[in-house]
Amino acid sequence: MAILSAENLRYSYDKKSVALDGITMSVEEGEYIAVIGHNGSGKSTLAKLFNGILKPESGKIIVDGLEATDKKSLFEIRKKVGVVFQNPDNQLVASIVEDDVAFGPENLGVKRKEIGERIDFALKAVGMEEFRKSSPTRLSGGQKQRIAIAGVLAIKPKILILDESTAMLDPIGRKEILSVIEKLNKEQGVTVIAITHYMEEVISADRVFVLDDGKIALTGTPREIFREKEYIKSIGLELPTASYIASKLVEKGLLEKGEYLTEEELLEGLCK
Amino acid sequence: MKDVTFGQYYPSHSFVHKMNPAIKILLTIAYIVGVFLVSGDNYYAGFLACVVFVLIATITARVPIFRVLKSIKAIIFFVLLSAILQIFFNKDGTPLWENGFITDKALIASGFIALRIILVVMGASLLTLTTSPVEIADGTEVLLAPLKLVKFPVHEFALIMSIALRFIPTLLEETDRIIKAQQARGAEFEGGIFKKAKAMIPVLIPLLIGSFRRADELADAMDSRCYSGSKNRTKYKKMGLTYRDAISFIITGGLVAGVVLLNGVVIL
Amino acid sequence: MQVKIENLSYSYGSKKLKVKAVNDICLEIKEGEFFGVVGHTGSGKSTLIQHLNGLIKVQKDSGKVIVGEYDLTDKKCDFKGLRAKVGMVFQYPEYQLFAETVFEDVKFGLKNFYPNLTEKEMEERIKKAVETVGLDYEKIKEKSPFELSGGQKRRVAIAGVIVSRPEVLVLDEPVAGLDPTGKREFVSLLHALHNDFVKTIIIVSHDMNLIAENCDRVAVLNKGNLVKVGTPKEVFMDKVKVEEWGLELPSTAYLTEKLREKGIEIDSDLTIKGFIDGYIRAKGGEK
Known part of the structure; x- marks a missing residue:
């Protein structure tokens, strides 16, 4: 059974334009989903609908058997769906790491002893145990964002949504976050929905949803998605660098036709 | 821009750091009241007691004294202004020289005004240096309950x-x-x-x-992150009372009582 | 205008606890270059570039910075004049917009630098700047900058800097937060500016693909030291060193390196086009 399913979602911020226009999708438990689209394609709106921050104008969202549009189940929905946002500075509430991670469990009314255990678990999961007593202001962007993830993990959500959580980080910070996310998905079985416009972050996903003008334009595995080179380009996205180079070399007849998503795959093709 | 000392937490595991923040805030207020209560003939002794108190507190807090003094820098203008006004406008006592406009009492009074402000600021900054912002908020919550x-x-x-x-x-x-x-x-x-x-x-x-x-x-x-107000919310940091709070309570209480007794005033 | 940095050092903090942000840097950026500054977070890039328009003053006995005719170590240096000539665009420049209309916001810098211009001259210059960044002047001039899209805001912010017609334009992470199309358009805007508006462009970025694709020369900072200056090819040639500096290899450099290990030698300038052409050459032409 799908852990999250959306049916015909519509949402608009103002009367003039529609942010989401008939989104239907479903996500299986344990999947690693990527949602891509250019700025303004509606992808961030999706994250806010999935945990009830925004309410769709029409359509249905079912999370783990609960109706997300029902106001009464909002609290339960948010326990199940954790969201990490873009700017690490704007989602940390406390001046000490452990107090920040404790914020979620405190809201849930978790007992003191268990909060301590959850902090241990969450900080360990993101590799930040040694910073437990530090002040987040002294940490790097990547480290701050790891604390933000820990703060969400301490709620023990089944689904983790990353709403462009790597956009403001440097390459090192971005790598840190990606490896944490992959580990959570593989080892803890957390369902991940990563919203991004970095093509390189799409490659490790199980499935990709491509959004354009509030609609799902394309869905499939990363391989299937990047097969549609012209289409990807036409909706304002681009291929991963390796795929782009590969496509040019194929055109020139210097490379066998095929799928080259990563640099490794391209090299293998080139050395044949 | 970045040299804002006031309100900057100085991390340590000292006696003072480990105190219950609510008690700490309460005792800081008591101390400040004590500083203001100093008056009467024995004010030398009263001020001395306050100075000794704040120094002992700084040492037990293991905060470098310059960190505490740094907070005075921010208000030095205010201190000087108060002192100068006192020198010029206080006409009690005898002039220091013939027909002079500065009197001995005014000079002493201005010195004590400056000292009073400095002592208050030192106490307040010691509180913020030893208590993290979160603890201050928690302490306030308890006190305002x-x-x-x-x-x-x-x-x-x-x-x-x-x-x-x-x-x-x-x-x-x-x-x-x-x-x-x-x-x-x-x-x-x-x-x-x-x-x-x-x-x-x-x-x-x-x-x-x-x-x-x-x-x-x-x-x-x-x-x-499931925030929905204070209802059913738990707190990770429990602020229990320990022997530290009891000791500090007695010492601060002693200070205030001492100041009052030295003043020779019996407050009912 | 040529940028000349001689033995520049800068340290933060108190006398007791000095932290050197940049250390003994010597660097020359020639007029007309498209120059890149790279280094991991905290390597001293920001400190270095903020010296160029005097936002950070050269400390005593800590070297020299000379930009064109301006000697920044000179006490009498006309910093305002300098800042008109050296434009600086910070990260997320859209967050500096403040005026009621796009027109007023772009005018801010111009009026500060050249208060004696007539209203007509100002309007002409503002129009030119707004059009240069690719916006429709008539449509946008009376709009509030806050009702524009993210990409448009950033363009308005750039217009607000180039309106004083700087000769050198410094940009810190200019494409941060933009999506692929936004990024591509912005990079072509930079090249358009480089051709007819400003003479020298200096960009600071973590994006090595962006640097390799666009810069004539690159300076690498590591722990406050200038560890390498050269063309992208010279800088990214040594994989071990690049890793030591805490940087990534541009995709093209990575591929070149790996192919070399397999015995395929590719000679290119590390742009994507250059790499493809280099590969074609190595394979003896198209098939």
């Missing part, structure tokens, strides 16, 4: 306070960045007060808009 009876939103008030404290460094950094961006566009921040105020508009507006944006995002993040 009785106000819940009159429907005052104590929990929300404390949360707002701790979030405000959490965002001070972030906003200072942002202010610094905006000032530089506008300077790069030829803005000047020197000149008279009027000119300066006008020059601040291109800084304040982006800062304000930025703060709204941050507040918006923070609200979403807090919602996502």
